[in-house]
Amino acid sequence: MEQDVRVVGVGRSAYHRSTAGWYPVSALGEAIGCAMADASLEPMQVEQVYLCASGGARLPWQESLLRALGHVPPIVSVDASVAGASRALYLARRDIEEGRAHCVLVAGIDHGPADAPSEQSMALWTAAAREYTRRHQCRQETFAMIAVKAHQHAFHNPDADYGQPLGLDDVLAGQGGFAPLPRLQFAAPAYAASALLVCSTEFARRLALSRPVRILAQVCSDELRGPAVAPDTPLQSVGYERDMAVSWEVYERAGIGPADLQLCELHDRATVTELLLYEALGFCREGSAERFIEDGDNTYGGNIVVNPSGGLLGMGFGASTSGLAQCAELVMHLRDRAGSRQVPHASIALQQDAGEAGSIVTLYRRD
Structure with missing residues (x-):
C-alpha cells in the first residue's frame, strides 16, 4: 500500500556569491541540524540520506552527517546536473510511498566551482x-x-x-x-546548503510531529x-x-x-x-x-x-x-x-x- 508523504523539517543556509567565509562542511551540518530541530526528531530515526553535492564527492560529507546526526546512515548520491536537488526529493518521496523507508533526510550542498550561465x-x-x-x-x-x-x-x-x-x-x-x-x-551562481526531512504519514502521526506539510x-x-x-x-x-x-x-x-x-x-x-x-x-x-x-x-x-x-x-x-x-x-x-x-x-x-x-x-x- 502506498504511503502519503509529509515534509516535517527544513533547514537552509544563507546564500553566498563567493567562497569568502564559506565553509561547506559546516554549512551542510548546520542545515541538517536545523532540519532535525525543526522536525523535533531523534538522529537515529533517520533511515536513509539522499545527498546532492556539486563539485563531486571530494569533501568529507560524512563529517557533516556525523556532526549533525551522530551517525552516518546509508547515503545515495544524486547527480547535481539535472534538477539534482528536486530529483533527490523525488527519489526520497518514492522510497517512502513504496514502503522502503519511513524517514529520509534529503540534503544538498553547492561548494563550487559555481557555474555561471553559459x-x-x-x-x-x-x-x-x-x-x-x-x-x-x-x-x-x-x-x-x-x-x-x-x-x-x-x-x-x-x-x-x-x-x-x-x-x-x-x-x-x-x-x-x-x-x-x-x-x-x-x-548568478551562489553557494549554499539545504536539508529536508520527509516521512510517511503514519510515522508523522505516531510521533505527533508538529505541522507537517503534505506532498499532494x-x-x-x-x-x-x-x-x-x-x-x-x-x-x-x-x-x-x-x-x-x-x-x-x-x-x-x-x-x-x-x-x-x-x-x-x-x-x-x-x-x-x-x-x-x-x-x-x-x-x-x-x-x-x-x-x-x-x-x-x-x-x-x-x-x-x-x-x-x-x-x-x-x-x-x-x-x-x-x-x-x-x-x-x-x-x-x-x-x-x-x-x-x-x-x-x-x-x-x-x-x-x-x-x-x-x-x-x-x-x-x-x-
Missing part, C-alpha cells in the same frame, strides 16, 4: 524571448519587470545574497547582455517522456511544451487546478523562463503573460505570489540546493512562519524545478 544557454533563452516577443508583441520592459520583482521579494529574505532592490532602468541597463535580455535578467502530487518529466523529437523552435528548446505537460499531469493527479494555488517557487534562471512558466503552469492564458505581469498578478496582492524567496534571480543559483531551498520556502509559508514575506492564507503551493534534460513539478498542502 553563453550558449544565454543565447538560447534570448532566442526564446525574441520568439515570444514576435508572437505576442511583448515589450522588453516586461521581462525586466520580472527581475525587479525578484529583487523586491529577495530584499525581505535574510538568506538571499542578491537581494538589493533594483529599478527598471537598472535592469535594462545591465552590462553585456543579449537584447532583449541584459545580464541582470539571468540568475509530484511528477517528473521522465515519467511522461514519449518518442524523442528534436525541438525546432526556441520555445520548444527551453522546455515550454514539456513544462506544460508536466504541470497539467500533476494537477490531474492532485485533483486541483492553478486557481487553487496561493504561491509558487519556480526555476527562474532567466526572466524569460519565468514568463513562459506563467503560461505553461496555467497561471494565465497563452500570450497573456505581459498583462499578468503588468497587473501585478505575480506578486503580493495579485493572483499568486511567484518566488516569494526572490527565486534564483534574487537568491542565486545552485544546482544541488535550489530545489530543496524552494521546498523549504514553501513549507515556511504553509506553516505561517515566513516572517515579513509571508503569503496570506497560504494553503496550497506549487514547486517547479528544471535541469538540462527535464523538470519536476510538486504540489504541497498544509495539514
